Amino acid sequence: MATPRVIVLRAPGTNCDEETAEAWNLAGARAESWHVGRLLEEPHALDLFQVLTLPGGFSYGDDLGAGRILATHLARGLGDALRRFHDRGGLILGVCNGFQVLVRCGLLPGGEAPCPATLAHNDSGRFEARWVKLLPSPGVSPFVSFDEPLELPVAHGEGRFLLSDPKVLEALDDAGRIVLKYADATGAPTQDYPANPNGSPRAAAGICDATGRIFGLMPHPERFVSPLHHPRWTRLGDALGHEGHGMKIFRGAVAALA
């Protein structure tokens, strides 16, 4: 099987594009960074890729709300191309601001008549950079194909995942589509701060669409690709293994495309 090609889309204010591309490369894919302006000019270029990634940052300054402006440009200029990309089996990953973009342009939670959704301000009222434990729910999304809890950093001010109809969130949960949940020290999903850093109901940290191929999450898997990225590596030593937990997400996607 050929090496999967990944397009990492950057916009003004995107700032996690380099390390995200690096993580894909480490996982055995071939990542290219594209400016959104270029893709808007040639939407068909998307056909060259198997994975689209929207990395973290503050696209267009988040001036009108996190991810709003980029989402508007994508929906207006790339709506058809994205649908085609998804229909032919392409994978879409949105990390942090990228997740916010996917929610704002209706790709998550997705579906025919998407229920309005948002990533609202953290309950703490401020930006939070800290590490969290995440409970996976494997089997639905190729990005989450592992059972063991992950540790990853979050760094955001707006990460509380809300749907205008709370029943839809329950349905998402029942369908196993809240594929990553903030967990407490025992590994159980939690609403308690700071283990749940933003107050997301149902401890939602990452969700996918009905096909599992569109996946968005607030934590940053690209920031834990080496054991040295872990905040306690000087305590844990070899117990961390030879690579960071974030790699499981990238490797899962690459394996699914193989």
Next chain:
Amino acid sequence: MLWHLDIEPASDQPDSTGLRASQEAVESGLPGPWRIASSRGYLVEGGLTADDLRDAARQVLVDPVVETFRVAPCPAADGPSATVVHVSPKPGVTDPEGESALGLLGDLGFAVEGVRSIRSYRIEGPAEQLPRLIQRVLANDAVDQVVVGPLNLDRLGEGKPYDFALVTVPILAMDDAALVKASKDGQLSLSLAEMRTIQAHFRDQGRDPTDCELETIAQTWSEHCSHKTLRGRIDFDGKPIDNLLKRTIFAATQELDLDWLVSVFSDNAGVVRFDDEYDVCFKVETHNHPSAIDPFGGANTGIGGVIRDALGTGLGSKPICNTDVFCVAPPDLAPDQLPAGVLHPKRVLKGIVAGVRDYGNRMGIPTVNGALAVDPAYLANPLVFCGTVGVLPRGKAFKSVEPGDRIVAIGGRTGRDGIHGATFSSVELTSESESLSGGSVQIGNAITEKMVLDVIVRARDLGLFRALTDCGAGGFSSAVGEMGADLGAVVDLENAPLKYQGLSYTEIWISEAQERMVLAVPPEHWEAFRDLCQMEGVEATDLGEFVATGRLTLRYHGEIVGDLAMDFLHDGRPDVVRSATFTPPPARAIEPPASADFTADLLAILGHWDVCSKEWIVRQYDHEVQARTVVKPLVGEREDGPGDASVILPVVGSHRGLAISCGINPRYGRLDPYAMAGCVIDEAVRNCVAVGADPDRIALLDNFCWGSPERPETLGSLVLAAQACRDLALAYKTPFISGKDSLYNEYSHEGRSLAIPPTLLISAIGQVPDVRRCTTMDFKAAGNRIVVVGETRAEFGGSLFAEARGLEGGVAPRVEPEVGLATFRALHKAIAAGLVRSCHDLSEGGLAVALAESAFAGEIGASVSLRGVPRDAAAATDATLLFAESPSRFLLEVEPKNLEALTATLRGLPFAEIGETTAAHGGPPRLVVEGIDGGRVIDASLDEMAAAWRRPLNW
């Protein structure tokens, strides 16, 4: 038509802005009771209808889940709404939300001409306190406009067209008094001697200067840009010193002559070699005066400015981490103690933290190191230091400008922002500063700068330009003036893109609008450069040409508005001559108290602002973006322990790292500026070495913040500090590579002057050969040996123990350079060999604080005895051994199997094994310390120590 789109939190959502405002009102001494409901929104001007705006609101301006909105016409109908307060940026103040809304609504086809963001507050509370609520909590006079009651605006009012008229300043005819007045009225901050020199120069030319020429000279000659005090002549108690900087700090670097230095004191940042392929650069700047007036905006543009310094170093570096150090008055100051025109220190600290957070996070640069120093004398003059480290490929550290190169400006547009920043930062603040100088506060827009960063790194790799620098203080004036200093330049000012109409040619030239860089682009690359900028959405403008005339020629629509000889501009300033003197404060010995239980002292020191947990600050900063941070600022079992230094990886795929640390101590500065400077250098180096940096690859930066150098005692203390920098840099072989001074940190009010204590920030950038050997300060396991390295002396002067006990005087700690250097080298060897399980430096609060921090960070107890702690004869008391702050000391945790090897490595140095790490014994783990005579002098649970340490900044 002007519309107000008012956006409220939905009924089931918390109104955190409103709640925060109520809370801050109470903290600001306005007890209320308050009920404040907030909303955000936009003022939208244009031909669109209310229905259009509702449509736009639903599409892009309002959150569909957590917000509701309404649209109302302006001016609003009158109503009994006197308790509604609307706050929006003043016309001309940078308003990213407004600008983005304007752009996107335009893209979507709405008929919109102008948009400004607005916040509204519906207030229930005592009416007589409302004006103070607005002033202290809701708005900042310097940048905001406030409407109380109905919104009675009918348009946004973004400036009127400018009618050109050349202005000359008739200085030829002025007598001395008139010259002084002209300087003061024009906010030029030029001395009489300088005004006379300018007068003589123009007399030779047979004409008066234009306003633009005079402004250019004032900015180039300002203390901020030319550092005339430290580069001038100083008479120090009868001994002449010519150019203090050159004789102390530069001299040490020159004498050390180290082969890993690449570019020092000549560019926007100092550059050192990192590995075979890359160099790294580091710069730390202050942004004190603007931060006193508008903490958020000041700190915001402070970090934005220093990032541009790194970006504008050599042919451009990629910023890879930021630092921030703040000096403020005690945040728990009683509100009625505030002098007029001064913001409360808690508001100042919250504002500057928010300003750094906003800019650094948006730039995607991890903020990894910082410090907080609290002293009442910072009340009117808070200090804000921001630093940036950049990485650049080897061979890109130097720039040149050739005749014919285009002068190209990129990034943000030019507005009236920050006019007079360079000269304003060179004068004292007064109680009127807030109203007089509002215009010199700038507001940043980080995304514009991020786009500039993206363009510059790409254009550098394509070789599209020959030189670049940032527009900082002085704007185009200093950027073009500096780049063309050896050559000459012709600038067509009307080419500069403006934020709004109405700017005069002089305002265009001296504006300090943010996010702008100037480049020298060879004409053959201009097209490719412009296309690259366009692709990235960055505005690039050809402003003129570098020419070999030796003159700086400014034109406005073809008319010459300024024509200055470069050599007069850069070398014509008369030397500043100042006198300096120093009389040490009268010696007052501190008698250490008799042995007792010192647990309460330890808890008090752990709760001191300088020592306490900074987690509230650190977690608001993204300190891991770019995935380089391998030793975080917070370490230990709960990831909240106070790391000595952070370590980052500049080069992907390599394990060679950079340790970033700092040292600052105003308390020592008051007692003994020479000793203080030595101690803060030692602290910065110590912190770096503690995590694993090689002491033979550490470079330093200096930032001197002092009061008025026109007072001889103040300048005398600065001279001593600079001499200490020279002496210790030489002894430690740690070269200075860059620095910056900020003088006149004084505040005058009703004839009384309040100056800051002598404050020297030393920042260190150290290289770690292999980050996999890095150590952190948290105890790792029970049953390990605890070793203290370094000698403890009876040095209580300026210590936190003295402050906690109210003891005045004492001797400030002194560095013993030979022992210090030998200690650093031996310790590095031990760490690199993997012999050290944890390492923490001893600083404020001495051994006791280091033990407590290592213990609670690791959630591991410790049991130690003071008996063996290396000390001099005078230090034989428990209080001294626990709390004295002698430099060059470390606390190590060592596995028993490595003790012998460690002993061999440290042979010849003062060190001793003093105890062991312990597990919990039928209760939570404890720190237990026995005194010299075997009695318990400290016995505390880790929880109570950690609680005391977390409490102060638990906001």
